Amino acid sequence: MVAVAILAAGRGTRMKSDLPKVLHPLGGRSLAERVLHSISDIEVSRCFAIVGYQAEKVKQALQHFPNLEFIEQKEQLGTGHAVQQILPYLQGFEGDLLVLNGDVPLLRGDTLKTLLATHKSQGNAATILTAQLLNPKGYGRVFCDGNNQLKEIVEDRDCTAAQKQNRRINAGVYCFHWPDLAEFLPKLQADNEQQEYYLTDAVKTLKPAMAVDVEDPEEIMGINNRKQLAEAYSILQDRVKDAWMEAGVTLIDPDSITIDDTVALEPDVQIEPQTHLRGHTVVRSGSRLGPGSFVENSKLGKNVVVSYSVVTDSQVADNARIGPYAHLRGQVQVGCNCRVGNFVEMKKAAIGDDTNVAHLSYIGDATVGEQVNVGAGTITANYDGVAKHHTQIGDRSKTGSNSVLVAPVTIGEDVTIAAGSVITDDVDNDTLAIARSRQVNKPGWRRQDPSPNT
Ligand code: UD1
Ligand code: CA
Numbered sequence: 001m002v003a004v005a006i007l008a009a010g011r012g013t014r015m016k017s018d019l020p021k022v023l024h025p026l027g028g029r030s031l032a033e034r035v036l037h038s039i040s041d042i043e044v045s046r047c048f049a050i051v052g053y054q055a056e057k058v059k060q061a062l063q064h065f066p067n068l069e070f071i072e073q074k075e076q077l078g079t080g081h082a083v084q085q086i087l088p089y090l091q092g093f094e095g096d097l098l099v100l101n102g103d104v105p106l107l108r109g110d111t112l113k114t115l116l117a118t119h120k121s122q123g124n125a126a127t128i129l130t131a132q133l134l135n136p137k138g139y140g141r142v143f144c145d146g147n148n149q150l151k152e153i154v155e156d157r158d159c160t161a162a163q164k165q166n167r168r169i170n171a172g173v174y175c176f177h178w179p180d181l182a183e184f185l186p187k188l189q190a191d192n193e194q195q196e197y198y199l200t201d202a203v204k205t206l207k208p209a210m211a212v213d214v215e216d217p218e219e220i221m222g223i224n225n226r227k228q229l230a231e232a233y234s235i236l237q238d239r240v241k242d243a244w245m246e247a248g249v250t251l252i253d254p255d256s257i258t259i260d261d262t263v264a265l266e267p268d269v270q271i272e273p274q275t276h277l278r279g280h281t282v283v284r285s286g287s288r289l290g291p292g293s294f295v296e297n298s299k300l301g302k303n304v305v306v307s308y309s310v311v312t313d314s315q316v317a318d319n320a321r322i323g324p325y326a327h328l329r330g331q332v333q334v335g336c337n338c339r340v341g342n343f344v345e346m347k348k349a350a351i352g353d354d355t356n357v358a359h360l361s362y363i364g365d366a367t368v369g370e371q372v373n374v375g376a377g378t379i380t381a382n383y384d385g386v387a388k389h390h391t392q393i394g395d396r397s398k399t400g401s402n403s404v405l406v407a408p409v410t411i412g413e414d415v416t417i418a419a420g421s422v423i424t425d426d427v428d429n430d431t432l433a434i435a436r437s438r439q440v441n442k443p444g445w446r447r448q449d450p451s452p453n454t
Contacts, residue, residue: 001045001095002116003178007082008032008062008102009052009073014225020054022102023061024229027236028260028279031223032058034105036065041109042116045095049102050082078196079172080188087185093178096120099199101172103223106232111214112173118212119175125206126150126181129173131217138224139169140200142211150209153200157193168211170200171220180206236261257290272307284318293323301336309341317353335370349380352395364388365407369395375419377402394429 012021022032029037032049039047047065051058052073059070073085083099090097096119098112111129119127128150130142136156141163143152153170154163184205188197203209214220218235221228240261241254248267251257256273259265263277271277272290279297286303289295295311301318309323314332316322322334323341332346335353340346342359349363352370357363359376365388366380378399380391389407393399397411400419405411412429421435 001093002042002098003046003048003090003093003095004039004042004044004098004100005048005050005083005086006032006035006100006102007050007079007172008058009050009055009076009082010102011053011076012103012224015229016226020058021223023058024223026105026223026229026232027240027258028262029105030061031105032062032102033065035100035102035107036062036068038107038109038112039098039100042098042112044098046090048086048089050085052076052082078190078194079199080185080197080202083181083199083202084185084188084197087182090178090182093182095178097176097178097181099174099176101222104172104220105223106219106221106235107173108216108219111219115173115175115212118210119177122208122210124175124208124210125177126203126209127175128153128203128209128211129171129214129220130168130211131171131214131220132167133169133217134167136164136167136169139222141166142168142170144168144211148211150204150211152204155192155194155198155200168213169220171214172222173220174199174203176202176206252290298328307341314346363391366391366393368393369397369413371396373398375399375401375403375417379404381406 008022010021015021023030026034047067048069048071049062050071050073053076055072062068071085073082115127115129138156140153140155141159144150181202184202188201190197192198221232223229223232237258240259241251244265245251249265250270253273257271257275259277260279262279263281265283266285268285269283270288274292275290276294281295281298283300284302287300289306292308293306297313298311299315301316303319304316305321307323309326311322311328313330314328316334317336319336320334320338325343326341327345329347331348333350334340335351335355337354338351339356339358344357344361347364349366351368354370355368355372357374361374361378363380365382372393381404382388391405391407392410394411394413396413397415399417400421402419403417403421403423406424409423410426412427414430415427416432417423418434421433423433423435427433
C-alpha cells in the first residue's frame, strides 16, 4: 500500500511573487498540478497535500483532484516539519509513503514506478531519487557508498567546498517505509544553517536507505526561481512538440511555436510559425493554424484555417476560415464553411453554416443563421451604456456595407439591409430594410466664388 504526500506549504521566497510557488503556471498547469499528475498512474491508498502559505488559495486551486486530502502546516519550519504533520493521519499505517516536493513538475510517472519497485524489491526503509547534474548548485548533495547505500545528504548551503564538488543531487522525491519514518520523525532536529527541520536528515538515519539515479536528469528539476521556471518551460515544450511531431503533426519552425500539454491535436494538423496553442484546445485533422495565431480553450474542426488571428473559448466547425486578423473571444460558435476575417471581432455570437463575416465587423451577443452574408463594416450595437442586448439574423439574409444593427433587434430570413442603414426596428422575413436619409442631388449647383473684396 502506498500513500502520497505532496509538500506544497512553502512560500517560494526565491520566486519573489505574491503567488505561492506551487501555483505558478507551467505550460497550462500549475507546478503542484503537474506533480499530482505524475502520480496519476500509481495506485495510492491516500494522497495528502501539505499546505501552509496561502493555504486557502492552494486548496482551491487543487480541489478538482478527487480524494486529495489537505493538511495544514501552520508554520513552515522545513520539509521534515511538513512531513511531521502527517503523523496523526497515518497512525497504524503499515505501507510506504511517497513524498514529493511540490516544485518538481517534470517528473515522469514511470520514474516514480521504478523508484517504488526498487524500494519494494530491496526492502529499503528509504529510497530516494537522485541525479548527476553538471550544475548541481542549489540542490542537496547525496553521498553514497559503492552500492548506492546512502551515507549522507548535505544541503547546498551547509556543504563544505569539497562537498560542493559532488554532482549527485537529491531530487526531492522519496519513498519511505512509513512505520520506520514515523518512529524517527519526532526526533528530527533543526541544527543547520537555516534552523529548519530537514526531511533529508530522516533519510540518512533510516537503514537501509538507497539512492536511485534518474535516467533523464531534466526530469527532476526543482523550481526555485523564475529562471528555472523558464528552463522547465523550454524542456516541457521540447517534450510536447517532439511528441506531436511523432504523432503526425507538422510544425513549421518549432522554436517559434508554443503548445500547452493540455492541448489535443490530430494527425495532419499543420502549425505555422509564431503560433501558440493554450489550455484545453482541440484541433481536428487537416487544419492549418498560423502563422501568427493564438488559440486558447477552443475546439477547431477539420480543415479549419486560422491565420494571424486570436481565438479564445470558442468553437469553429469544419472547413471554416478564420483571419487574417480576426478576434473570436468568449463563446463564439462558427459553423461549417464560414469565412470570418479581415479585421472582424466576434464575442458571444453564433453563426450558422456557410455564413460569411468577411470584412471589418463587430458581431457581439448575436445569433446569425445559415448562408448569411454580413456585409463589410456591419456592426451589432449591443451595448446601450448599461446592459448588453441581443441581435438575431435569420437564414439567407444580407446586411449591406456599414449597417448598424441596434440591439435588441431581430432580422428575419431572406432579408436585405441596405448599405449604411441604422436598423432599430425588427425586420420581417423577405423584406428590404432601408434606414438612411435619401440622397439629394442638386443639378447645376456650384460653389459661389468668394468676392474679390473679402
Ligand atoms: C529541497 C531538499 C534538497 C533537494 C531539493 C530538490 C530539503 C531540506 N532539501 O531543497 O535536498 O535537493 O529540495 O528540489 O528537503 N515545503 C513545505 N513546508 C516547509 C518547507 C518546504 O511544504 O516548511 C515545500 C515547498 O513548498 C516545496 C518543497 O517543500 O514544494 C521543497 O522546499 P524548498 O524550500 O524548495 O526546498 P529546497 O531548498 O529546494
Ligand atoms: Ca526546491
